Structure formats: structure tokens, C-alpha cells
Amino acid sequence: MPTYPKIKPTYNLQFPIRVPDDVLVELGEFTGNFWSDSLAQEPFVIEAIRNYINPPPPPAQEPAATTEMGYQWKQVFLPEGTRLRASFGRAPYFATVVGAEIKYEGHTVSPSCFANLHGSGNRNAWKAIWLRLPGSNEWLLADVCRSARKAAIARLHEGGAQADSRPAEGERAPAPQQPSARHLPASQTWPRPAAGPSSAPATHDKGDLRKSGTGRSARRRKRRAAKQMPGNP
Known part of the structure; x- marks a missing residue:
């Protein structure tokens, strides 16, 4: 459905309005026209009434200038x-x-x-x-x-200290270090593992090997053992 612009009705109303004497005189002094010249005063009166009904918007306030002083x-x-x-x-x-x-x-x-x-x-x-x-x-x-202010400064320092202790992106946090035995008291030293069956066999020097399996005495023991066997003279 089409819409049509509203047409304001026109009026031809003429009705006298009383204006106090002192206001008429002041208006005449302001406009430079004689107070009784109604035709010359009419546009000023109309402008004053319209400005009263529809006042102009207040000027935009400029933001207060910031200062570092x-x-x-x-x-x-x-x-x-x-x-x-x-x-x-x-x-x-x-x-x-x-x-x-x-x-x-x-x-x-x-x-x-x-x-x-x-x-x-x-x-x-x-x-x-x-x-x-x-x-x-x-x-x-x-x-x-x-x-x-003191509390804010303390929080600022605490935040900076925590940021410094955090590892950078892509880095691992360092593992906690175990205290060594020399830095611990005698009552807290780490126990040493006891030697068991899985421990490495003891080593023998060359002299022990000769006594157990080689040399003249070993050959004599072998001959005596052979004679004692049944069937040997």
C-alpha cells in the first residue's frame, strides 16, 4: 500500500498577543527598530518563539586535555x-x-x-x-x-618475578635437582645397593689360576687320581 507524505495544514490565524511594555522597548533597542513598528519586529518575535520551542543542540564538549604534570x-x-x-x-x-x-x-x-x-x-x-x-x-x-599504591607496587613486583621464573615458550621447565650424598647429613645418605647374584664375578689374578689348574703340582694330582681308579696297576 503506497504511503503519502503528510501535508501540514495551513492556518490563517490572526490573534493579538499582549507583550509587556518593557519587553517591547528592549526588543526595539536590540533590533534597532522602533517598538511600535510591528511589521519590522515580527520576524524577530517569530524567531524567538521558534528558538524557544526547538532550542538548538548544545555544542559538543571537547574532551579535557590530558596532562602529565x-x-x-x-x-x-x-x-x-x-x-x-x-x-x-x-x-x-x-x-x-x-x-x-x-x-x-x-x-x-x-x-x-x-x-x-x-x-x-x-x-x-x-x-x-x-x-x-x-x-x-x-x-x-x-x-x-x-x-x-604500595599494595599495587607489591603486586606488580610479584607478577614480574613469577613471569621471570616461568620457562619461555617451547622450553621445558628444569627438573628438580636431587641433593647429592655429600650435601646430606650422615643419617640421610642414600643406601648403596647390596651385592647379590647379579653382581659381576670376582676377578682372579694369574697366580691363582696357576695354583688351581696349571703347574707341576696339578699334574701330580692328576696322576695320583688316575692310579686310584679301578683297573689301573
Whole structure:
């Protein structure tokens, strides 16, 4: 079934609308036309009404430029724009990381100096300063940030050590080495196998062979044995 474009109906409505005197005067000053010149003021009034009904879209926000500037406080890095907060007598005071420095009322201060701007001067900055990083709405105690950073560094080192101990691709893991007897105490030395029937036969020197099967004495024993046999004289 064919569809047809919708045709907006045309109206020829004329109805006076009251405009306050001060608005008419301001509109005339803005457009440069006299306030009573309705024909000259009409296009401006129509444009204002249409812009009110269909406001133009807001301009696209450009992403915030990333920066590598900031203040390095021991293990914790404070990017530029980080807010610092401390308090004395329940009255808070603030500082901001600008560039690579911490600024308080235009003066460059260290974390310890900022934490002890008021009071006796012996407060621990890690436990007295709260931090709010750029893009975050939460305030975190500086000591909590330091603990989290230390834990992250420890995990990073553990992961690197495990990666170094793993064999490379295509290589076999080395077999565990057995301790040698000289590195073990006397009570833990490995037992030696006992000699049994499967052990190699003992060797004899030449002198033993001559005594058992060769020589003059052997021939005499053979003759005596032959005479003792029945049938020999």
C-alpha cells in the first residue's frame, strides 16, 4: 500500500498577543527598530518563539586535555588539578596542584607545610590531608591512597618475578635437582645397593689360576687320581 507524505495544514490565524511594555522597548533597542513598528519586529518575535520551542543542540564538549604534570608525593602521584583539604578547629582550608607544585592562596607549599599551616606544627600530613583527584567527587585520606599504591607496587613486583621464573615458550621447565650424598647429613645418605647374584664375578689374578689348574703340582694330582681308579696297576 503506497504511503503519502503528510501535508501540514495551513492556518490563517490572526490573534493579538499582549507583550509587556518593557519587553517591547528592549526588543526595539536590540533590533534597532522602533517598538511600535510591528511589521519590522515580527520576524524577530517569530524567531524567538521558534528558538524557544526547538532550542538548538548544545555544542559538543571537547574532551579535557590530558596532562602529565603533577606533584609526586613519595609513592603517590597527584595529577594537576588535584584538590587538597585539611582542617583546623573544624574549619577546612584547601590547596590545589598547579603544574608540578601545590598552591595555597598563591603560595607554593609542601604537604607537610600545608597540613601544619594552623596548629602546633607536628601533624602527620598523611593522616591530616584529604585528596580529591581530578574527575572524582570523593575525598580520600592521603594515607589510604599511599597504602593502596604500595599494595599495587607489591603486586606488580610479584607478577614480574613469577613471569621471570616461568620457562619461555617451547622450553621445558628444569627438573628438580636431587641433593647429592655429600650435601646430606650422615643419617640421610642414600643406601648403596647390596651385592647379590647379579653382581659381576670376582676377578682372579694369574697366580691363582696357576695354583688351581696349571703347574707341576696339578699334574701330580692328576696322576695320583688316575692310579686310584679301578683297573689301573
